[in-house]
Amino acid sequence: MSTTEAMSVGYQNRAATRKSMNILRNWALPLLLVLLFVISALLVPNFSELTTIRAIFLQTALIGICAVGMTALTLSGNLFSLGVTPTVILGAMVYVWVGEASKSMWIAAAVTIVAVLVTGVVQGFIVSLGLNAVIVTLAVGAVIYGVTALVTKGALVEPSEKVDLAGFATFAIFGIPLPVIVFVVFTAVAWLLTQHTLIGRKIFLLGANKSAAEISGISPRATTVWAFILMSFGFGIAAVLASAQIHSVQADQLPALTLDTVAAVLVGGCAVSGGDGSPIKSAIGALFIATVAQIMVLLSVPDGLKQLVLGIVVVALVVILHVLRKAGSR
């Protein structure tokens, strides 16, 4: 009844509105970002300096790789991971420990990624039994934090002077730092995975309608585990890059990373319910978050106010995107 009714009421007009709403939704964030850059370049002192731009992109690389990874989880209809920080910190410590023992940053990187993947697979299995992903990642995150804090007794974990583990952060091609290149490549690969592989497609279908996916023969359990694996792969890479960059790691570092990652995914326009979103959009979301944060650093905004502004910006954007999505799908 209601569908026929919807058809009869100005069907043509609705289609047109829907189309323009969708265009607006897809381009709102890139446009805002350009606007933000132009205004900041004009008004914010030192914004157009090369060091500022470099700082923004280095920051984006860390948040962005995490956000692109988390997009897989959000797309699958499993909301977010709230354990980004402890997971990345654990990985960063593993990188230092293994690097110290093996004297090779390559072996250290490989072991780090595998270690983080293991944490992801474990959480994926727990969630696939029917538990809520937010709760599981929060709990496992707390456990990981507890373990790292206990093992290190809160002290710094840093490589001795004999080994050089900073290579991944200092290396640059044509002046572009390696983390930024890794970020761009990772985003492209993630896009390819979500759009053109069986796993990626199943993640989309599962998030779009779990019951329909099951009837279509897609296993919600296996697909959920895969989403966790993809996400953890991102966290593992982020851990290596973060460790190489910050040199010495402590259990309570990077406190804002979890929230920044979630914010980037949300601002990127991923549907919280799943089935709608893209790694590229989340990457742009990360760039936006990192830019706003850097502007406030330049303006020497006090810490509390910085959090407040960032919070307001995220909420406002998410509400706008939500309204546009509603208008676009009706």
Place this chain on the structure above:
Amino acid sequence: MNDQLPLRLRAKGITKSFGAVNALADVDFELRAGEVMALLGENGAGKSTIVKVISGLIVPDQGEITLDGDVVHLTSVRASQEAGIAVVQQEFSTVGSMTVAENLVLGQNSAPAWWSPKKLTVNAKGILSRVGLDDLDPNTPVDKLSVAEMQLVEIARVLAKDARIIIFDEPTAALSDAEIARVLDAVKRLASEGRSIIYVTHRLGEVFEIADRVTIFRNGRSQPAENVADLTVDAVVAKMIGRELGHLYPERSRSRGEVLLEARNLKVPGIRGEVNLTVRRGEILGLTGQLGSGTSELMQALAGTNDVLAGEVNLEGTPVDLRSRRRGIVSGVAYCSPDRKRDGIFAGLSIRRNLSSPWLGSVSKAGFVSTRRESSEALRSATDFTIDTTRLNSTVGTLSGGNQQKVALGKWLGIHPRVLLVEEPTRGVDVGARAEIYAKLRALSDAGVGIIVASSDTNEILGLSDTIATYYRGKQTTIKPASEWTEPDLVREVMHRED
């Protein structure tokens, strides 16, 4: 004696169309004070639309409604409620975690801002005794009630609003016999208080038990109300169907091949006794029964989404593994569920992505989906099912019900099914798309796909199937060729088994 009762509600010349569909055409309806008026009609006959008009959910295009002699404009649910009209919904609107007493004051118009626990209990006791729930502790959470008790609490909630006209929309659809008796008692009691009752149902037995008069709808038109005492079951059924099957349904094929699917001694939760079924090449098997008759459970078991307790299913002589949907798909069993919005389509995704969902693996190599093969296969399915091929990138949620259903069915073509199980193939689908869906199902059957259709629409089952099995309250009752059924027989079989 009813003729002496004063007229309470009168709807005259009500017309409502949705696009090209005439849901109501010049409908007259009247309701006297203190009477129980039953509304009967097949799916889509217009009975739920007139109920929506009276309850203010739909504003008619034309017509006039008078209440106790005054013209009223029921343009919103609120306006209808203020005029003293209340609806007991099929779906419960109670809040499960709250107590019965608390639920009874929710949404009450003249409620004070603060209720003391004692006042809540006293208030609830008074209302509950009027629906025969004297023994129920008002402090029980609604979650803990049986379905019948919930239905009675739902009625009690309406009573708390003190309505003059109460509409019941299939209140007994999900209840057992003993529970039905309690609900019917409550309805009778309300009528004896002088309230007017509109009772929508699919069950003829109930009509003869509680209704004073009956209004029968057919194809969006009403027939003058008649006293139930003057009617027989046969007369009612004849008035309800009274239309030709016409050329909506495709011609049956004459050839019948070897056995494709055979279910032997199948035991399934939700069905009493064992089920034996066979489908031959070129044959469409129709299962029919009301909601809760067990057809859905049986179909789900065959699809691999419901448990199988005992028995076996053979597909062309080899046993099928029914332990999961995945295995069912591998052995060529396609399953189209009755509720496409819930689990038939991905509303937010494109037609192409919907169509490819069950057979993505077959167009993939080493984990990568071949977009080219996916597109060409999806295009073939869309063409086959007359889905607009220029819109393959549109999201399915924006399509009409008929096109959504074509997508829900069409996605199974790509697995090259050996058996296609379809529940409610045309629910919420316009006539044009219905004919196309029927034609396609027949064409698939002729091409050698075994087809089982389950539907509560007896007309559809009779028009489409070669063999018909009937179900009533979780039990298979009769199975015989469609040619040996007449529609009145079939309607009576699924609605009116008084044994």
